[in-house]
Amino acid sequence: MTTDFDLVVIGAGSGGVRAARMASSHGARVAIVEERFFGGTCVNVGCVPKKLFSYGAHFGQEFSLAEDFGYQIEGWSFHWPTLRDNKTREIERLNGIYQRILNQAGVTILQGHGRVVGPGQVQVDEQVVTTGKILVAVGGKPYVPDFPGREHVRISDDLFYLQTLPEKVAVVGGGYIATEFAGILHGLGCQVSQIYRRDLFLRGFDGDIRRFVAEQMQAQGVDLRFNTDVQAIDLDGDKKLVTFQDGHIEAFDEVFYATGRIPRLDNLFADAMLPALNDRGAIRVDEQFQTSQDNVYALGDVIGRVELTPVALAEGMWLAAHLFGQTRPAAMDYSNIATAVFSHPNIGTVGLSEEEALEKGHSLRVYRSSFRPMRYTLGDKQERTLIKLVVDDASDRVLGLHMAGEDAPEITQGFAVAMKMGATKADFDATIGIHPTSAEELVTLRQAERVNPS
Numbered sequence: 001m002t003t004d005f006d007l008v009v010i011g012a013g014s015g016g017v018r019a020a021r022m023a024s025s026h027g028a029r030v031a032i033v034e035e036r037f038f039g040g041t042c043v044n045v046g047c048v049p050k051k052l053f054s055y056g057a058h059f060g061q062e063f064s065l066a067e068d069f070g071y072q073i074e075g076w077s078f079h080w081p082t083l084r085d086n087k088t089r090e091i092e093r094l095n096g097i098y099q100r101i102l103n104q105a106g107v108t109i110l111q112g113h114g115r116v117v118g119p120g121q122v123q124v125d126e127q128v129v130t131t132g133k134i135l136v137a138v139g140g141k142p143y144v145p146d147f148p149g150r151e152h153v154r155i156s157d158d159l160f161y162l163q164t165l166p167e168k169v170a171v172v173g174g175g176y177i178a179t180e181f182a183g184i185l186h187g188l189g190c191q192v193s194q195i196y197r198r199d200l201f202l203r204g205f206d207g208d209i210r211r212f213v214a215e216q217m218q219a220q221g222v223d224l225r226f227n228t229d230v231q232a233i234d235l236d237g238d239k240k241l242v243t244f245q246d247g248h249i250e251a252f253d254e255v256f257y258a259t260g261r262i263p264r265l266d267n268l269f270a271d272a273m274l275p276a277l278n279d280r281g282a283i284r285v286d287e288q289f290q291t292s293q294d295n296v297y298a299l300g301d302v303i304g305r306v307e308l309t310p311v312a313l314a315e316g317m318w319l320a321a322h323l324f325g326q327t328r329p330a331a332m333d334y335s336n337i338a339t340a341v342f343s344h345p346n347i348g349t350v351g352l353s354e355e356e357a358l359e360k361g362h363s364l365r366v367y368r369s370s371f372r373p374m375r376y377t378l379g380d381k382q383e384r385t386l387i388k389l390v391v392d393d394a395s396d397r398v399l400g401l402h403m404a405g406e407d408a409p410e411i412t413q414g415f416a417v418a419m420k421m422g423a424t425k426a427d428f429d430a431t432i433g434i435h436p437t438s439a440e441e442l443v444t445l446r447q448a449e450r451v452n453p454s
Contacts, residue, residue: 005029008122008131010114013040015300015312016137021105022320030107033114038098042309045157054342057187068379080165116273133295140261140301149233153257166253174201176341178258183344193223206353206402212386263302338416340409348412351400363393367445396424411439
């Protein structure tokens, strides 16, 4: 086996695999190093298993809803090991696909821990390979703060392989992962308390969406506890005794921490090869993903720019073309990136929140609609959907689109194309909606509320 390459990629997640494949297609000799699993966080302990669990968590509600449509469903039960093991089988299948894709692309796979030990040198366990360029795409890992009893908590990765499903759970954190996990565990039948130290979760998302999702989750039965935090955790047999800031103590079967992620930099660089980091501990790169070390590049979650799988894929494709392609690509465009939160209810969002638009000095027209979707109208379930458009008053351009409710991610993806093309509110108004759908609300909004920058 050759040990001399044009590019060595450390990390076989979404960004690393895409960069390796595309660089090889441009004629480069490429190796990829992976010590854990192929497909990275997304495939193994992130997007894919989380979405499968989110699907599973909706069936209890669906069975109840079916009765409103005349179906008699009695005596159903949920078997956790079936969902867990079916998920694991699918993840193993995807792992195999990633390896086959790399092999078919002519990429050399090196299994082991990769470490940058010198200019153009990557050590993989006991072997050192040489390369013209190095790409670091190792992703991130869950972060748990230091406090008494932290060794008793679970991290987000653990949910996907639990032996038994706990009855009473605390989920600590206010980001999208914590909010998704709270909804999933509640939907699977757990008694869930979500603990967050600030006054409202999902910081950075539009304020109306944040408040709406909180209201809906509370109505479903999730116990949301804001402005509090965990002080310590002790064991009492199989129970986790959580001491909160106000001093009260409560027992849970499990405590999951989803309090953010940090770059996975463990033993990744020899001292002389450590690149400059930003104030959040992520690798600092320029517009071409070049680190402060010559011919060492980084992308994806490890640079902490936009931590989304499709962004890492786009960055990997861009860098391969930049380094080895025949023509130089245009600079990466990070504007109007659509994203979803698979909370219960789902969130879909693209563009600026109302708060961000005001901070940028826009004079706004804001359109909102909250409604009960048709599928719930045959019974007494009060599930609702919220949609919102943030429009620049001067240009009529749609700056932000935000939705919480059924099919929000699927609907948002299509509208993201329009916004990327610069769609105005007049363009939305001129589009005839599909009736009866929730999506048609986005092209039938008429009454605006003006918001001034002051």
